[in-house]
Amino acid sequence: MSFEDLGVAKWLSEALSAMKIHSPTAIQSGCIPKILAGHDCIGGAKTGSGKTIAFAAPMLTQWSEDPFGIFGLILTPTRELALQIAEQFAALGATMNIKICVVVGGEDFVKQTLELQKKPHFVIATPGRLADHILNSGEDTISGLRRVKYLVLDEADRLLSNSFGGDLERCFSVLPPSEKRQTCLFTATITDAVRALKDKPQTKGKPPVFLHEVETVDQVAIPSTLTVNYVFVPSYVKEAYLNSILRLPKYEKSTAVIFVNRTYTAEVLRRTLRKLEFRVASLHSEMPQGERTNSLHRFKAGAARILIATDVASRGLDIPTVELVINFDIPSDPDDFIHRVGRTARAGRKGDAVSIIAEKDVDRIQSIEERINKRMDLLEGIEDDDVIKDSLSETSIAKRESLMDMDREGFGEKRKINKRKHGIDTAHETSGKREKKIKKSKKSGSS
Missing domain, CATH: 3.40.50.300 (P-loop containing nucleotide triphosphate hydrolases)
Incomplete structure (x- = not known):
């Protein structure tokens, strides 16, 4: 079976061949046709099995038919992974004048703001830095996110853990509602939190969530x-x-x-x-x-x-x-x-x-x-x-x-100072809350 047999655009199939990628892997064969058919998708496969192409190929195929604004948003837990995904998208879309913006911490905030305002075709981001832009960069910067067709959570088990909860909510708040976009989750470890998303109530008229695990959990490990x-x-x-x-x-x-x-x-x-x-x-x-x-x-x-x-x-x-x-x-x-x-x-x-x-x-x-x-x-x-x-x-x-x-x-001194500051801030916040409670109880006692 070839990528074109799965429904991938001819130009993209040729780009994959140029990269010496000729035959789809199991995760790609399972997910690409379903995503192209409009399904939300949960894909689970062991590391190194080609999960990036499993979501990049259908996204790029549909983008090339109607290349407007910010077509897709890919969220990932680490800066290095965001940069790697961006490299793969750039390589696959090199012949199509693709525009990509990487939004991660540690890089120039203003430069990222200007890139987002130009509405690149794909934004690849860590949730924390994108949440910062949503809070601080204004409507001109984030308006393109309100029309995205695709949302991808890569390493979904990690993103759906408590440590990313607040930032993810802020990111989701500016995206179209789930019935107006496709959502794809990919991971090497399908946790209960990921699996539970399959059974959520579906929007009327939208295909059901497609869950594709290449093998059983123990074999995937x-x-x-x-x-x-x-x-x-x-x-x-x-x-x-x-x-x-x-x-x-x-x-x-x-x-x-x-x-x-x-x-x-x-x-x-x-x-x-x-x-x-x-x-x-x-x-x-x-x-x-x-x-x-x-x-x-x-x-x-x-x-x-x-x-x-x-x-x-x-x-x-x-x-x-x-x-x-x-x-x-x-x-x-x-x-x-x-x-x-x-x-x-x-x-x-x-x-x-x-x-x-x-x-x-x-x-x-x-x-x-x-x-x-x-x-x-x-x-x-x-x-x-x-x-x-x-x-x-x-x-x-x-x-x-x-x-x-x-x-x-003095290695680590900066971190110690930040921790100390954070501890002081937390202590002030806690004592402030305590004082408010005491005042409140005094008022209610005297009334």
Whole structure:
């Protein structure tokens, strides 16, 4: 079956062929005809299965028939994912003079305002920054959003979590009502919150919501081409074991992503591994957006062999060369583990995932194994005696020097000050509310 058989425009099918994409994947075959037929759609498939094209192809096909104003809005949880989706839309629509606007934090607010006022064909945004524009940029800026034909929530399970609730509501408030637009949700993990949307009352005359899961939930979790291993270590020497893993003959030339839970840990590891002469880049929320983008480009271009990242990099990022994912810290949510290891073994390729398990991580690992329906195997080649002999001393020195450098440079001070300010503001707000309550009760008591 070809993309044209699914109803995709001839020009777009040719663009896909030029990108060496000739046959649709299961998620694309399932969703593209239904979206073109007017259905709202929920698509679930493992990472690396082509979900972006599953919503981009029908949107671009219909846009090319009537290219007006802001045709589609794509919301996504991270800046890096927004930029990646924008690159794919730009590549697919290169021959059609497509206009795209990326609206994410850390970039010039005024420049984004001017771009939105020009009513580009597609807006790709993070909910927080788009909500800021809706609040502060005026009707001229957001008026184009009131006529969008498509709304896409990419990584829908994350967007529908509590952390995005307020921003999403504000974004939805300026869009056409659901009966006047198509809504598509795509995710690698179909949660109860996502699935529940299928059973909401439907608008009269509109086709029912189409739910397409490529496989059962357990099979969707991780690709069959992914090898899942672990090492069990004392927490205070995790860095030394990481050094040994990266120097194993089978991994010494592998492109790797190392996931951590905190920005502070990401910075310690970046500096430590650099002192150990690894080519390293990092990606976390305390970095300015320009640095985040540069790090990602360096990693994609091969200038850095290792990317150290928090979960800002776990969602959707497609870097075909990643051969190894290391969980330096174990995530508390098994779904986060699935998204992390999904950075490798994409689109049928092989990949390895190694988890460094400390004494406090056992319960988390049991939850993860239950969720992925698979037991991890012990990583071969890592012996305690070898780590002590070859790695412990040099890693400890590098880490100690890194911590001293960070302390001298005041890493994280800005965040601490902001937290302190936020704490003071919250305290003032709480005491103010308390005073109002006391005054109110006094009034009601005297009346």
